[in-house]
Amino acid sequence: MTSITPDANxxxxxxxxxxxxxxxxxxxxxxxxxxxxxxxxGELLGFLGPNGAGKTTTMRMILDLIRPDRGEITVxxxxxxxxxxxxxxxxxxxRGLYRDVSVLDTLTYFGSLKGLPSREARRRATRLLEEVGxxxxxxxxxxxxxxxxxxxxxxxxxxxxxxxxxxxxxxxQGLDPxxxxxxxxxxxxxxxxxxxxxxxxxxxxxxxxxxxxVLLIDHGRRLLYGTIPQVRAAFSDGAVVVRGEAVPTDPxxxxxxxxxxxxxxxxxYILSPGRTPQDLFRELAALDTRVERxxxxxxxxNEIFILAVRGDRRxxxxx
Amino acid sequence: xxxxxxxxxxxxVAKRDYLRTVRRRGFIVGTLLLPLSIGxxxxxxxxxxxxxxxxxxGAGGDVTITLANESSLGLAEETRDGFRVRxxxxxxxLAELDRGxxxxxxxLADDYLASGVVERIAVSSGGRVxxxxxxxxxxxxxxxxxxxxxxxxxxxxxxxxxxxxxxxxVAVRERSLDGAPPASDGLAARFIVPYAFSTxxxxxIFITSGYLLQSVTEEKExxxxxxxxxxxxxxxxxxxxxxxLGGAGLTQVAIWLATAAITLPALGSRGNxxxxxxxxxxxxxxxxxxxxxxxxxxxxxSAIGALAPGTREAQQYSGFFGFFAVIPLILSALxxxxxxxxxxxxxxxxxxxxxxxxxxxxVVAPEPPWPxxxxxxxxxxxxxVLATVASARIFRATLLLYGVRPSLRQLASAVFARD
Numbered sequence: 136m137t138s139i140t141p142d143a144n145x146x147x148x149x150x151x152x153x154x155x156x157x158x159x160x161x162x163x164x165x166x167x168x169x170x171x172x173x174x175x176x177g178e179l180l181g182f183l184g185p186n187g188a189g190k191t192t193t194m195r196m197i198l199d200l201i202r203p204d205r206g207e208i209t210v211x212x213x214x215x216x217x218x219x220x221x222x223x224x225x226x227x228x229x230r231g232l233y234r235d236v237s238v239l240d241t242l243t244y245f246g247s248l249k250g251l252p253s254r255e256a257r258r259r260a261t262r263l264l265e266e267v268g269x270x271x272x273x274x275x276x277x278x279x280x281x282x283x284x285x286x287x288x289x290x291x292x293x294x295x296x297x298x299x300x301x302x303x304x305x306x307x308q309g310l311d312p313x314x315x316x317x318x319x320x321x322x323x324x325x326x327x328x329x330x331x332x333x334x335x336x337x338x339x340x341x342x343x344x345x346x347x348x349v350l351l352i353d354h355g356r357r358l359l360y361g362t363i364p365q366v367r368a369a370f371s372d373g374a375v376v377v378r379g380e381a382v383p384t385d386p387x388x389x390x391x392x393x394x395x396x397x398x399x400x401x402x403x404y405i406l407s408p409g410r411t412p413q414d415l416f417r418e419l420a421a422l423d424t425r426v427e428r429x430x431x432x433x434x435x436x437n438e439i440f441i442l443a444v445r446g447d448r449r450x451x452x453x454x
Numbered sequence: 455x456x457x458x459x460x461x462x463x464x465x466x467v468a469k470r471d472y473l474r475t476v477r478r479r480g481f482i483v484g485t486l487l488l489p490l491s492i493g494x495x496x497x498x499x500x501x502x503x504x505x506x507x508x509x510x511x512g513a514g515g516d517v518t519i520t521l522a523n524e525s526s527l528g529l530a531e532e533t534r535d536g537f538r539v540r541x542x543x544x545x546x547x548l549a550e551l552d553r554g555x556x557x558x559x560x561x562l563a564d565d566y567l568a569s570g571v572v573e574r575i576a577v578s579s580g581g582r583v584x585x586x587x588x589x590x591x592x593x594x595x596x597x598x599x600x601x602x603x604x605x606x607x608x609x610x611x612x613x614x615x616x617x618x619x620x621x622x623x624v625a626v627r628e629r630s631l632d633g634a635p636p637a638s639d640g641l642a643a644r645f646i647v648p649y650a651f652s653t654x655x656x657x658x659i660f661i662t663s664g665y666l667l668q669s670v671t672e673e674k675e676x677x678x679x680x681x682x683x684x685x686x687x688x689x690x691x692x693x694x695x696x697x698x699l700g701g702a703g704l705t706q707v708a709i710w711l712a713t714a715a716i717t718l719p720a721l722g723s724r725g726n727x728x729x730x731x732x733x734x735x736x737x738x739x740x741x742x743x744x745x746x747x748x749x750x751x752x753x754x755x756s757a758i759g760a761l762a763p764g765t766r767e768a769q770q771y772s773g774f775f776g777f778f779a780v781i782p783l784i785l786s787a788l789x790x791x792x793x794x795x796x797x798x799x800x801x802x803x804x805x806x807x808x809x810x811x812x813x814x815x816x817v818v819a820p821e822p823p824w825p826x827x828x829x830x831x832x833x834x835x836x837x838x839v840l841a842t843v844a845s846a847r848i849f850r851a852t853l854l855l856y857g858v859r860p861s862l863r864q865l866a867s868a869v870f871a872r873d
Contacts, residue, residue, distance in 0.1 A: 217687040225684040231677030248685040
């Protein structure tokens with residue numbers, strides 16, 4: 136089990152996964168093109184991209200289910216392969232359970248394949264199924280479970296052997312808010328334990344709330360890669376949004392403002408070159424305005440996703 | 455965490471697939487259905503056969519014929535080896551039938567010595583054909599013929615030893631010039647046993663391949679396969695399936711065989727196959743061929759399960775390969791008449807026909823061609839290893855495609871990919 140200390144120097148921690156200039160072609164289509172990124176222990180990487188962007192192919196390459204045509208992938212410091220399987224938990228997008236077998240038996244089998252003694256696998260499966268609210272259903276056949284129950288059971292199967300690397304493809308898709316929150320805590324618990332997590336998702340709010348870093352790809356190519364603050368800063372246009380009483384709606388009295396516009400009960404100021412939000416705040420205070428909200432505007436991850444996929448070149452600004 | 459060695463993973467998959475299969479309702483019903491059918495059919499047959507014997511036995515346990523003699527042949531009542539002839543006149547005999555005493559009356563016509571005609575008057579069966587009646591009649595008429603031959607011989611005062619020769623004129627005793635058992639000795643056993651053995655092999659292949667196809671296509675349809683392949687390499691997964699599901703198929707066939715072995719003698723089967731001269735080495739070899747043959751077909755059927763878009767297509771494709779297993783059975787006469795034929799040699803060296811061919815040859819050939827069998831085994835072992843590896847690679851490469859049919863080029867690159 137990988138252990139990291141909170142004050143460990145990130146530069147000294149060996150990345151769990153390194154993908155370096157990987158290429159994969161199916162037929163005449165380059166599904167993954169020159170893709171590079173890494174994931175460290177205790178880090179949750181949000182893997183974002185439209186359908187068909189190459190996310191699943193990349194995950195399968197990390198799992199060694201398919202091989203890259205070019206480039207290099209290292210997992211736990213070595214080549215991907217069977218020897219790492221016991222340290223990896225994988226929740227594929229196309230997931231399933233044996234329909235005519237009890238959930239507990241299926242999970243015990245999956246745990247045994249990962250190297251757990253059968254009894255221990257059963258014990259852990261029982262405990263985790265109870266934790267996710269499937270205590271009463273663990274002896275039911277999978278065919279008798281609802282979709283949400285299926286999904287919870289599959290997440291349990293993925294973490295049963297306490298993997299050091301968790302690769303989860305849309306883990307919360309189709310769940311009601313209560314169950315989504317439950318599984319979110321399960322995944323975050325794995326990160327807290329020190330596991331590296333790669334999570335594919337289309338839910339940008341989720342990514343913004345959970346991920347340490349995000350990787351956005353489209354047509355197999357990396358569009359964006361960085362921490363959430365880095366990404367949002369890169370797409371920020373320097374605007375400041377202010378709400379309050381007697382807030383000027385034109386730049387006249389504000390020397391730090393180049394442009395102002397009223398938007399949904401707020402005023403959005405574009406700052407003059409060289410001016411900072413702090414300058415604006417001081418000027419507003421001097422004008423005796425009553426400020427209720429003062430916020431440096433930066434687009435949401437959802438907006439950034441759309442902008443980046445449409446070719447906004449600010450994505451290249453992410454360090 | 456415990457050891458995840460190759461063999462342990464195989465054992466894990468094999469055990470799990472075996473238990474899952476043998477606990478299925480379909481398996482249990484299928485396994486019990488055949489013995490049950492044999493039991494029911496046997497019971498019915500036994501019931502009717504028993505009824506027929508009861509009819510033959512009569513009150514005193516003898517087969518009795520009521521005979522009215524209107525010919526000039528002198529006859530006397532006789533009881534001999536449980537066979538009784540009772541003489542009555544026509545009117546008394548008919549009156550007995552009317553009263554329900556007895557079921558038939560035989561009458562020697564007055565011109566019997568010239569015509570040989572014997573009249574039989576029986577109680578009407580109402581158009582029903584009764585197997586027991588037919589059997590009883592056969593026994594009665596054979597007995598009556600022997601009785602009349604003896605009576606005729608007595609009339610011309612033939613000595614008793616000539617009477618015996620008249621009744622049984624031919625008793626063949628055969629031997630060959632060099633003292634070896636004659637070629638025809640135990641012919642049925644020599645032909646039927648290997649034929650049955652090979653048929654058993656083919657049946658087990660088809661049954662077990664059904665389980666393999668079902669398992670692979672089901673895991674594909676249930677979307678479990680990607681989880682499995684991310685947990686265990688394809689080769690031990692495939693090998694475990696072949697062993698586990700093969701074991702389930704063999705369990706079923708073994709239960710059927712055991713049932714047949716117990717039930718058929720109990721039902722009074724009169725088949726006498728004579729001695730089967732199979733040395734322990736040959737028996738061991740037959741077992742090795744059986745296992746290797748199953749592994750070869752198992753590997754192929756698993757790959758078919760991975761390639762086929764659905765269960766129905768998988769069964770169609772597997773039928774084509776299953777035909778190879780049947781070829782030696784179709785040509786079994788050739789094994790008996792000319793086991794040294796080039797065709798037999800070819801079948802023995804071809805991996806898919808080798809198991810059934812070897813099983814036939816081991817029993818039929820007077821002296822099995824050991825060098826050829828050694829070569830055949832080597833080819834078969836190599837084929838099993840290559841087929842299992844290839845099918846594991848195909849399994850891995852194609853199962854992730856979920857319904858998309860891979861091109862031949864993709865398949866070839868999957869099979870020949872370097873690890």
